[in-house]
Structure formats: structure tokens, C-alpha cells
Amino acid sequence: MSLLSQTRSRWLCGVGLLLCLSGVGCEQAPVDALLPTGELALLPIEWNASSLGSAKVTTIAEHDDDIALFGDTGVALWSNGESQGKDGSVRAWRASAVVPALGFPGRWLIGIDEEGKVQRLKSAAAQTVALEDVSGRYKLAGKKVLDVASLGGALVAFALDGRLAVSDGMTLREYELPLRGLVGSQGQAAGIWDDQVVIFDAERASQRTLALPGVKWLGFDPQHSLWAATGDSLFQLQDGVFRLAHRVDGDDTLRGLSASSRGLWVLFGQTIGLIVDGQLRLAAIPQGATMSAQDGLRLVGSPSGDAWLLGESQVLRVGEERGGGQDFVLWRKNMKPVFERLCQSCHLPSGSAHLDLSTHSLWARYRNVLGARVLEGMPTPMPPVGTGTLTAEERALVSSWVARGQIP
Template sequence: RAVADDGRRVVLFHDGAAAVFVDGALARVERAPHRWVSAAALPAPDGHGTWIVGVDAEGRLLRLPGQGAFEPVADRYGLERAPVRAALGLGGGGAPFAGGAAFALDGEIAVADGATVTRYATGPLAAFAAGGGRVAFALGDGLRALDVATRALRSYPLPDGPAPLLAVTGAGRLLAATPAALYEEDAAGVLRLRLRASAALHALAVAGDRVWFADGDELGVLDATGARETRGARLPRGGKLIGSPGGDVWLLASGALRRFSAGDGDAAPAWDDLAPVVARACAPCHLPGGEGGVDLSTPAAWTTTTTLRESIARRVLEERTMPPPGRPLSEADRARIRAFVGRPGPAGSP
């Protein structure tokens, strides 16, 4: 459903639970009866540290502390009775640490800096983004960008096509994408054409000093070296891109999570593909000290011995006696496990 990444912790939100990864290892799974719609890493209201928060379908803003259950925190940001639809840090580039937080509400946005909260009436939002001390949003008649420090509001003509995807860099530069093209704000505050889509743009995210975009079934990145796209990535349509502070990007689609790096232009190590499966199906029994007696919370734990790899392959892939009933694995899940433990599949399998 959603991902929040503060550079050290990555939290994968799925209905009824959230899986917490710390430095790449699964640390815990927190159960919660919520249907999540978005998540973010936000600066704490007092300016000390970072909070991982989720927004549920009822408009509740909930924090996941380092230990313990989710707790409501809308009042800590001055939003006591307002349903929250999305939350973003104002730092930009995937970094939540500077400048406070912005929230999409029903027909308005709110900006909280730790001392005050200011609301701006907008009407229905078609898109919402924040970064570099600016909040950008799309309305039916065009785009707006609010400078939080000066409260100056700039308007932009809506590029051709339906309501665009929006992103704001850590330097406060606005980007807008329609299915046909990506536009970038220049030094004069004018949206200029940056690139034409090869197929159709359908996702956009800022990560560090990079801009990531999904173009048809390929993934593209825009940085100081220019723009480039993958070949044969086969991205699913309808996925979300979520920037990581280090410059990588997460792709969340159909319940699966993948991490991409600009350095190699390909998927990150297979653990990033497997980790959400572990969180959903294995973690209840196989965290350190769990009742299953075997820790499967880290990539090293899966590959420590040949005996363990063979046991996983036999019980999960061949006999299919694990995981226990109530935690089903799809064929795609089993393919990820097969790839990680190095066991070839049957003829015709992925």
C-alpha cells in the first residue's frame, strides 16, 4: 500500500500491518487494523528526529514509534479534527528533515513548522507534492506552487494532457509530467519541456538529487548526467515510485516492493524483492527469538548454510508445507524465493 524511508528505516505498510526494516534487516512487524493509503517520513513536530507516519483510509495520521503500537498524532501537527489524505516532508529529495511538513486535507492544504500550522483553501486536489520549502498542487485550471517561507503563490499553465504528476526537488524546483512529456521549472520560474515520453509517463518521484519516472514499462532517471531509461525492465502499470534519501527509488506495485539504483540501472539485490514476502508470510514465526526457531529476518540468514537453503526450497517450493495456512504465497512470491535461494524452477517456471 505505501512505503516510508528515512534513510535507515524502511517501513512497508500493507493492510493490517507494517513491516519495519532497519539497515536492510527485518526488525519487526506491527499489527494494526488500518487500511493504509499513504506514508511518509516527517520531521517530528518539535524538530528533533524523524517520525514514520501512515495515513489510513479514514483520514487518520498515525505514527509508528521505535517500539510499541501506532499512535494518533494529527493533534501534534495542529490538525485535530481534519481528515488527512497525504503527508509530505518539506525537505525534498526523499529527505524529511528540514522545513516542517505539508498535509493534503479535504479541499485545503496545511503547512506545519513545529510552532504554527497554516491552512490554505485550494478546492479538490488533483496532485500534491512538496520539497525545498515549497508545496505544489494541481487544480482543474492549472498548477500552483507555494513558497512556505514567503507565502508567495506562483501559478503555472497546465501542460497539455490530464492533471499531471508533480514532484519538487530539494532545491525547490518544480517538475510536472503528463503522459506525453516531462516539464521542469527553470531559473525564471517557467515550466520548460525536459523530455518527451517514449511510451507514456505514469509515475514520478524525487530521490536525493535525482528525478525518477516510469515511462511505459521502463524506468527512467534524470540527474546531472542527463536522462536515461532501462531496457526490458517490464514495470507494471499502476505502480508507485517512492524516493529514498540516498538517491535510489522504490517501486511499489501489486503488493511487491523493488529498489532501483541509478548506478547499475537495474534492480537492487534480490533481498529487496524478497523482503516484503518475508514480512508478510514469514515474520510472524521467523524473527529473532520467534517460535519457528529459525531467524529469516536478514539476507544472510537465508544463505548461511546449504542445508538451510535446501530446507527452504524443499518445504516452501516443492512440498509447499510452509508457510502455514493463512499466509498464502503467490507464484510470483515463490519465484522470488527460488531466485534468492538459488534453486532452479521446474520447466516453464519464472
């Protein structure tokens, strides 16, 4: 018996809800509390993509300082704001993800190519990027992979033709679940099958199925709550049912939903929204986006908290002032010069201090310690006495960058 048929009964509650939404038979209907809306202050993020050219980017994978853009001219890697080069051998992509590396600590950026192979991005020497087909290492050789999602921990889910395969890094288990639009969080995979949302618990190998006619996109928010969107409505899974959270008005449409570390991003006809703190905050799609008119515009949430808007020949990054993208922009503009002038003699990756501080993500990780060292000299000053001092202006810049860590 297929796993799906075991839980057909779950249909009922989902269908019941939908009847209620259309005003039929509402005795037991939960009263859906719609999300309050507010305004979102959105900035275009200058992330130095000048050498990207006019590639059409299909999917993006990001980890710490690395950004891999998979598109129709190949895959390009940016690290800490610098282009690391490109591999043009594969030019059609289905999906990408950041997954635990197999065989050593760290992360892989992987792309699923059009043929269904799992390609990992390698950047061995500086300015060289290469792909390695790792399908065999996942025991997926000869199988056509359609989609991928990291489920947290060691778990990675692959959507195959008609099946879901879950790898824990050692073994691959397959289940009869024909899902698409895969997303993952805390050991769970969620995907779409016909007009249903299937939530699969990889540790227990159990699943729930909920009907949601017209469902197109899924996303887990940072609190691991599942959301789903149709072409005109947004739902949140609460107490086992999808409750309506927002419905577009008039002839507006909903065009995408994608998770970020800050909240869930939602793309509408002319606006972009961020669900955060129980609110749907909305902003106009920024200029530079002749994109807004394009039907093909797609939304990809970023682990930095920002969002990417992918058009036919444009990649636009947007975020809040407090977001990770803007933090990087300010680091690059104001902190990198300080690093180069006063810190890099000791703090390069293999430097004498044995503490690499050469990237934005490391500065962000050490933000408070770094502030104490540089601004207060606590417990001992950085740079060490006799090896240079910051100008008043540099101190002010470090101070305001460090203070960004306290933005609530």
C-alpha cells in the first residue's frame, strides 16, 4: 500500500476548511485571523554582480560568504563579494540547495541539473570553479532527480519521478511519494502532490496529507511553521489545518513564496511582502525591476534574510536596512578597508593570530568580541599596542557597524 493512501482520511479536514472558506457548512469552522499588514522598508542591495552579465539565473544556493548562481550560462560563484569564476559545462538547472558535505565537515552547494544529476560546486584554487557529479555518492546514479531540499541535520530530501528519497549521509531511503516544490525544516520535508500538501517526517517515516486546491508554493518560516500559497491566497498550518492568512484583493495575484532567515517572502503582482512578527509587511517591487511586468519573475529567499528576484536577464537582491545583505554592503565599504590596513597582517586564514577575520561572515560572528577589542580595548586592545591605531573616523565606522548587531 502506498504511504499516501494510508492517510487519505486527512483529506477531510483540509476539504472541510475549504468549504468553509467558500461559505458552505461552517459550523465547526475555525475563524481565520488574517495577518495584519504593514509597511516594509526595502532597499536594493548592491552585492557586486557586475560580472554576471545577462545570464538568466534559475536557482541560487548560499552559505556564509558563498553565493552560487545556477543559470543558462553555467554556474557562477561569488565569495565574500568577489567573483570566483564560473563553470559553463552545465546550462540547465532544476533546483539547488546547501547540504552537509559527504565525508568531511562543512557544506556543499549542490545543483540539480536538467538531466537530474546532483552536481556539487567545487572551488579548489582561487578563481576556479568546477562541478562534480556526486549522484553516485548519494546512491542516486541513474535516477532522475527533480528537486532537492535540505531537511536540517544530516538529512537531505530528493524528489525523484514518483518517489521521495531521503539521505542521512550514509544511506538513502526511498518512499512512494510523488512530490514537487520540496521544502524542508527540522527533519521534515513538505511537498505538493496534485492539490495536496504532504508533510513527511523523515525520522519516523510517517506523513500527513492535507488538501489545498490550487497550492503552488510552500515555505517553512524561521519558527518552523509551514505556510502554503495558491495564486491568490496564503495559508498557515495551525493545529493541523491550513488557515487563511491573507487573500489578495481585486485582480492582484500571488506569484511566489520563499523562506529566509528573517521571515517568509511573498511575491505579489506589484508588491513584495515579508511575513515577520505576525505581520505581512509590504513594499513596492523596487526600481531597476522592469522585472515587475515580467511574468517570469521568481522569488528566492536568502539565508541572509534578504530576497532575490530573478527575471529573464536580471538578478535583483532586496532586503531590509537591518538585513544580512546590507550588513555585507556596509562591511565591504567600511570594515574591509580597516581590516586591510590594520588587521590582515595577523588575521588572514593562515595568519599568526590563528583567527581568520578575512570575511564578512567571520566579522559578523565575532561582532561583539571584535567591538570590545577594538573600541574598548577589552580584555586587550586590537590591533595590539604598537601595531597601529584606528583613526577617529575608522573608530566611528567600527562602532556603528558593531551596533548593527543590536538592532532588535
